[in-house]
Amino acid sequence: xxxxxxxxxxxxxxxxxxxEAHNQAETxxxxxWVFLMSDLILFGLTFASYITLANNMGMASGPTPADxxxxxxxxxxxxxxxxxxxxxxxxxxxxxxxxxxxVTIAWLGLSLVLGLAFLGLAALDFLNMANQGxxxxxSGYLSGLWSLVGLHAVHVTAGxxxxxxxxxxxxxxxxxxxxxxxxxxxxxxxxFLDIVxxxxxxxxxxxxxx
Amino acid sequence: xxxPDFKAELRAxxxxxxxxxALTVVPFAVVVFGPGTQGLAIILITLCALAQLxxxxxxxxxxxxxxxxxxxxxxxxxxxxxxxxxSIGTIWILxxxxxxx
Numbered sequence: 550x551x552x553x554x555x556x557x558x559x560x561x562x563x564x565x566x567x568x569e570a571h572n573q574a575e576t577x578x579x580x581x582w583v584f585l586m587s588d589l590i591l592f593g594l595t596f597a598s599y600i601t602l603a604n605n606m607g608m609a610s611g612p613t614p615a616d617x618x619x620x621x622x623x624x625x626x627x628x629x630x631x632x633x634x635x636x637x638x639x640x641x642x643x644x645x646x647x648x649x650x651x652v653t654i655a656w657l658g659l660s661l662v663l664g665l666a667f668l669g670l671a672a673l674d675f676l677n678m679a680n681q682g683x684x685x686x687x688s689g690y691l692s693g694l695w696s697l698v699g700l701h702a703v704h705v706t707a708g709x710x711x712x713x714x715x716x717x718x719x720x721x722x723x724x725x726x727x728x729x730x731x732x733x734x735x736x737x738x739x740x741f742l743d744i745v746x747x748x749x750x751x752x753x754x755x756x757x758x759x
Numbered sequence: 760x761x762x763p764d765f766k767a768e769l770r771a772x773x774x775x776x777x778x779x780x781a782l783t784v785v786p787f788a789v790v791v792f793g794p795g796t797q798g799l800a801i802i803l804i805t806l807c808a809l810a811q812l813x814x815x816x817x818x819x820x821x822x823x824x825x826x827x828x829x830x831x832x833x834x835x836x837x838x839x840x841x842x843x844x845x846s847i848g849t850i851w852i853l854x855x856x857x858x859x860x
Contacts, residue, residue: 559822559831582831586838590845597846601853606860624787631783635776638819639769646765740819744812750783751808755790759797759804 558582560737561641563729570726574733581734585741588704592745595700596752599693603757611688614757617678623754626670627746630705633663634743641736650724653732654716660739661712664705671702694753701749704742711735775818782811 556562558578563571601607603614640656675695678684685695715735718728786804793800816822822835 556821559820559835561821579831579834582834586834589838590842593842593846594849597849600850601857604857606857620787620791627783627787628780631776631779634815634819635772638772638775642765642768642772645768737820740815743819744815747808747811747815751786751804755786755804756801758790759800 561638561645561733563645563733566647567645567726567729570729573726574730577730578734578737581737585737588741589745592697592700592748595693595697596748599697599753602689602693603753604690607689607693609688609690611691612678612681612683614754617681617683618754618758619674619677620754620758622670622674622677623750626667626674627750629663629667629670630743630746633660633667634740636660636663637736637739641732644724644729644732647724650719653724654719657712657716657719657732661709661716664709664712664739668702668705668709671698671705675699697753698749701742701745704745708735708739708742711738771818775814778814778818779811782807782814 557571557575559582560578563574565571636656637660640653640660643653643656675698678691683691685692712735715728715732718731722728786807789795789800789803795803824832
């Protein structure tokens, strides 16, 4: 037997007061960490190829970071994603503490709105770059930037769809053990994306401007 | 564990959020207001990013060194090792080639 307070898996645990749903979470959450770690390799190597291209040779006399980076927009994106990570944390907590399903849905909905706002600003940023001719085919540096930031945006888009699906599942099925386990894993994914964003704003945007 | 304390756990999330926000504002301020040299700014941004990484792992992902299955920790550490070898190797080799061009 494990200790009563021992965590079964990394990440927020439902807790023993959830009985079966908590005990069954161990295997699937471990599997989800395996996925997250493979995703981390994908992001890490995309970062590595970006870094090898972000130099004078890679910029090929094209737009430089100072020409294309809109720091106000990037800061707004950063704050939106961070607040969204917090509101998702609150959603997970309301579920862990067995609050009414509509409370969890409300916090998930707020996280979704913030995630969509992030994507809106990201799209605006991409459009502004494209209008200045800073398209991926212009230089190696821009290819690296579009792939890395684009890869993250695709992940956030997938996360937004996943939140919509989970809201629908909670509304239809209620907080069923399987649904709780899925929300738990979505939470890991959502927090993971915010961690990747730390690397993006530090290396691509702030590092680029120095 | 029968009745976990919601408020205490919420406070932990808010603390993590506050720390992460501060560690975000500082590097942006360093770049916008630009005090000090470029080298100093790079060190500050790197330290803030690493600190925020730890804060988010600790407060949002609840990944720490406390009682939990060792396999999970092994998984994370092994992934970081592989990623380190591959990404540092890539940056090193291609950076070296770029200098020689």
